[in-house]
Amino acid sequence: MDPEGVNDFRGATVLHKQVDIIMMRFQDLMSEAAECLGR
Incomplete structure (x- = not known):
């Protein structure tokens, strides 16, 4: 395995x-905004 590929995968x-x-x-x-608008 090449280190560069591993680093890309981790990123x-x-x-x-x-x-x-x-x-x-x-x-x-x-959801909070919807509750505020619903009241």
């Missing part, structure tokens, strides 16, 4: 985890 995995966290935060904000 992509970390980035994917960050995207998942951001999406979860975004969904929480949207």
Whole structure:
């Protein structure tokens, strides 16, 4: 295995985890906004 490919794979995995966290935060904000608008 080439080290460069491994580093790219690790970087992509970390980035994917960050995207998942951001999406979860975004969904929480949207649900809170929907509750505020619904009241």
